[in-house]
Amino acid sequence: MKETVGVVMNGVTGRMGLRQHLVRSVLAIREQGGIPIGDGRVIWPEPVLVGRNEHKVKAIADEYGLPWTTDLSEALADPAVDVYFDSLVTGERDKTVRQAIAAGKHIYCEKPTAPDLATALELARLATEAGVKHGVVQDKIFLPGLLKLKRLVDGGFFGRILSVRGEFGYWVFEGDWQPINRPSWNYRAEDDGGIVLDMFCHWQYVLDHIFGRPTSVQALAATHIPRRVDEQGEWYDATADDAAYGIFELAGGIVAQINSSWTTRVFRDELVEFQVDGTEGSAVAGLRRCRAQHRSATPMPVWNPDMPAPHDFRSQWQEVPDNAEFDNGFKTQWELFLKHVVLDTPWQWDLLAGARGVQLAELGLRSSREGRRLAVPELELP
Structure with missing residues (x-):
């Protein structure tokens, strides 16, 4: 049985977002049949690609047979979406992560989580107060x-x-x-x-x-x-x-x-x-x-x-x-985070940990x- 997790992936038109996070992590998890969690159940990520460049994001989505949009608000409004993933350039992350927290989505993002410590701490505070799960890539x-x-x-x-x-x-x-x-x-x-x-x-x-x-x-x-x-x-x-x-x-x-x-x-x-x-x-x-x-x-x-x-x-x-x-180290951490979202397994690499790096x-x-x-x-x- 599949435990489906909808994942908005923003920033996969960049090299790291495409190669490590989409292809070698999320799609690799799907290729292996999901993440086994016992009793015949698997966690099954359903990615939705988001990008500002329509040509680039559409080309990637078409190649891998995935849904896509250039409208982040539209993607976050979908009740089937559980997780927001961000691998945009650092200066854009504050705005989009705040938007995803406000939409009640769990957060998984690249680092640096912000260009300055005050903003990084504010994101950690907002996510914690909203009661959403949050993680930072520490590959x-x-x-x-x-x-x-x-x-x-x-x-x-x-x-x-x-x-x-x-x-x-x-x-x-x-x-x-x-x-x-x-x-x-x-x-x-x-x-x-x-x-x-x-x-x-x-x-x-x-x-x-x-x-x-x-x-x-x-x-x-x-x-x-x-x-x-x-x-x-x-x-x-x-x-x-x-x-x-x-x-x-x-x-x-x-x-x-x-x-x-x-x-x-x-x-x-x-x-x-x-x-x-x-x-x-x-x-x-x-x-x-x-x-x-x-x-x-x-x-x-x-x-x-x-x-x-x-x-x-x-x-x-x-x-x-x-x-x-x-x-693959990125895939390993993706699996751990998705288990954390579905099963509430222990997790230590949250937005506060990301703020320590900043x-x-x-x-x-x-x-x-x-x-x-x-x-x-x-x-x-x-």
Whole structure:
């Protein structure tokens, strides 16, 4: 028997909304026959696509045989719709999420949930007072590499964790002699662009979930490429940060250092990697892989610049096995949220959790402007 959940999906004409949320999550759930919940029942999502560009949204809807509209009010007025999903650009989310809350729909949305903390907290308050369920996409904690890393942490592999070092990014072409590989709004502060607002929201929940809550931040944001070319081939001033260098103190005394950059060329195995060092062992985790080195297997290098290094350091790390089948991280969280809507199962990644990411980004930008370390207060609903 099908437990049908109507889902308005707004923003699927964007790359992430289309590929990860529609195709690899909601449609993949339908292709597998729904989400089993026992007694022969399955949760069955029924998506309705919403977009401002009629040509684009119609083309996607026709390709996958789905209903569509350009009128969000019309979609939200449908009593068969239970959930509103939003993957629009950040600056548009406040208005549409408020509208969906007022319509009594459960909320699931991308992050950042808002361009500023006050708005993010207000959305969390409104949803809570309305009694609707609400969730924020926090996909990276469901990545295979980070799931294996969390397994090592929970199993006590590291002993006392000392530090976390993260490297994320790749080169985003300026657009003059190579086509741009990210939308131009990402590099305009007036359009809520910038790598701090984009990525610190991720680092907040990754650090909090695996290691501990960030209690302080010291950051330096930079705009290394001052001019870029937009989708129309026109030069524009890049007013948002394209790189950020952050140091975070975590509850328990762990120090995390994360570099985020759209102006770096990749010389590592994956686009993001975290190295964790502890008294009993270390590990390096990326999107999919995780490798570890225990204290008992740690070599004893000697600094000698006059001869080649006698160690092949990479070969001395052990691959952490999967020991499980890992599904797409976006799909995994979609399944958890839909179970939360239908069965009221436990859920922790709500709009208040999303506001914590916005808070860290806001404090990171302020830290960069003021050149000092800032405390990260505990958040409560207003």
